[in-house]
Amino acid sequence: MTSMGTKCISCLKYLVMRQKCLCLLLVFTVYSLVNPVFFRFLEGLIPMEKCHLPKGFKLRPGTHADNYLDYWTRTDVQTCTQWKAPIIWDGTFNATVYDEMYKKQNTVIGLTVFAVGNYLDMFLERFLVSADEHFMPGFPVIYYVFVDDLAKLRRISARLSNRGILREVAVEKQRRWQDNSMSRMKLIKELIETRVNNEANYIFCFDVDQHFSGRFGTEALGDSVALLHSWFYRRPRFMYPYETNPLSAASLQSRGDFYYHAAVFGGTWQNVRRLTEACHKGIVEDKQRKVEARWHDESHLNKYFWLNKPTKILSPEYCWDPFIGWRTDIHIFRLQWASKQYEASRQLD
Secondary structure: OOHHHHHHHHHHHHHHHHHHHHHHHHHHHHHHHHOHHHHHHHHOOOOOOOOOOOOOOOOOOOOOHHHHOOOOOOOOOOOEOOOOOEEEOOOOOOHHHHHHHHHHOOOOEEEEEEEOOHHHHHHHHHHHHHHHHHEOOOOOEEEEEEEOOHHHHHHHHOOOOOOEEEEEEEOOOOOOHHHHHHHHHHHHHHHHHHHHHHHOOEEEEEOOOEEEOOOEOHHHOOOEEEEEOOOOOOOOHHHOOOOOOOOOOOOOOOOOOOOEOOOEEEEEHHHHHHHHHHHHHHHHHHHHOOOOOOOOHHHHHHHHHHHOOOOEEEOHHHOEOHHHOOOOOOOOOOEEEOOOOHHHHOOOO
């Protein structure tokens, strides 16, 4: 066979192989569109960036527990950021080291949660009872619970142990559920200024429609703490639902680092006060311009964390949606989304 014939056959084989690959890609694409579970499985295969820090790196001076983080034990996930903040995954930390350090400091942790309208009836009891078991075990916790029905809250509080102190905060439900969500930034800021600053060292803020199912401990404490959104942590940045309206104070376009979930955020009370103050200011500016961010307070939170980088980031283990399905990188569910029943939970009347 001539060299020309050999080249023709090779070219033909290449074209056939290329067509097979394109057909296979088309099949995967179509199947992903009609089968969301398969699509989410493929998402889990998208590689994450690797930690660039050298082995032996110490985040803080002295013997701070963060210095014992093992960034290199989890090669399947991203364990640090470009600005050297740790991303906390199962296997990267020693819980005993953290607990011993914070016990020496007599650390007190605050927790805020809002339960207004049907959210109180549907989610609050399970949230508080599970928090009593799993949130900051072994440490004093103060629960600041915002409700529109104190009698219902008192019936639930009877089920809690003596480890935590429950502070009742009466609020009025707003006309729209979106306003309930956005008003919490103002209310948390005011609470910190009047109560938390005298009672707790750290404060974590939670959505109520979720429940604890594993240790959510002192390894999560930090100056400024954000959470990777479980639906977006494996996706490329162009798919993040940042606010794109240039009129909104939350506008980010595509400039963010990660997509953070507003269902969990925390830190020292000083830093959380700054965060909530900035987010509330942005929400007020938007109202004055007659615009509303696509994802409300979460959009403003993402803008804040882009401008003010968090010092610690929690992996999706700390707020996982079971609807996503199985992922090899999620070894433990520490906090899980409740089943979303928006028609019932968001009905305020």
